[in-house]
Amino acid sequence: MKVLLDNGHGDPPITGGKHSPDNRLKEYVYCREIAQRVSRELTLRGIDTILLVPEKTDTPLKERVRKVNGWAKKLGSQNVVLVSIHNNAAGADGKWHSATGFSVFVSKNASSKSKKLAQIFTDNATDMGLMGNRCVPPEKYWVQSLAMTRDTVCPAVLTENLFQDNKEEVDFLLSEEGKKAITTLHVNSIIQYIQYVNTLNA
Numbered sequence: 001m002k003v004l005l006d007n008g009h010g011d012p013p014i015t016g017g018k019h020s021p022d023n024r025l026k027e028y029v030y031c032r033e034i035a036q037r038v039s040r041e042l043t044l045r046g047i048d049t050i051l052l053v054p055e056k057t058d059t060p061l062k063e064r065v066r067k068v069n070g071w072a073k074k075l076g077s078q079n080v081v082l083v084s085i086h087n088n089a090a091g092a093d094g095k096w097h098s099a100t101g102f103s104v105f106v107s108k109n110a111s112s113k114s115k116k117l118a119q120i121f122t123d124n125a126t127d128m129g130l131m132g133n134r135c136v137p138p139e140k141y142w143v144q145s146l147a148m149t150r151d152t153v154c155p156a157v158l159t160e161n162l163f164q165d166n167k168e169e170v171d172f173l174l175s176e177e178g179k180k181a182i183t184t185l186h187v188n189s190i191i192q193y194i195q196y197v198n199t200l201n202a
């Protein structure tokens with residue numbers, strides 16, 4: 001199993017402009033750091049992991065999708081899993097908002113494995129107290145048409161790691177405690193997913 005970590009966005013000017021109202025958290029910087037931490041932890045545990053977009057420039061979604069599908073074609077789509085890492089935002093008005101919490105997205109055409117991975121994420125986020133004040137859908141994931149999950153041919157989820165326009169959550173996200181929590185959520189969820197796939201194949 002090869003784990004592909006997609007850190008959302010890149011340097012301005014394309015989508016790199018997404019940031020907290022006070023500019024302390026820049027989404028592309030934060031997600032890059034989390035992806036690197038997750039990659040380190042998984043690699044230490046012997047799990048084959050790569051950063052999909054190590055370059056700093058903003059790689060277009062089409063190119064990201066092309067990279068993922070290239071790996072899927074090479075290794076077999078069931079031997080690859082994609083996690084796209086983001087921070088959520090409640091508004092686009094440069095103001096603080098009250099929405100909090102973790103959420104995970106799959107596409108309408110999601111496979112049962114994508115849904116299983118999303119459910120694992122939500123269960124772990126619930127156990128870790130990261131679900132905030134958003135309602136949780138009964139299936140434990142949100143369904144939305146997003147290129148990274150819709151156009152890729154392997155199991156794939158997109159994680160929205162708390163809100164970059166909620167002040168308390170930005171404080172938490174930027175703390176070492178917060179970075180460790182978001183990293184641990186991804187590491188444990190991916191490991192549990194791999195164990196789940198191994199039981200299917202056994």
Ligand SMILES: [Zn+2]
Nearest residue numbers: 008027086087
């Ligand atoms: Zn994003």
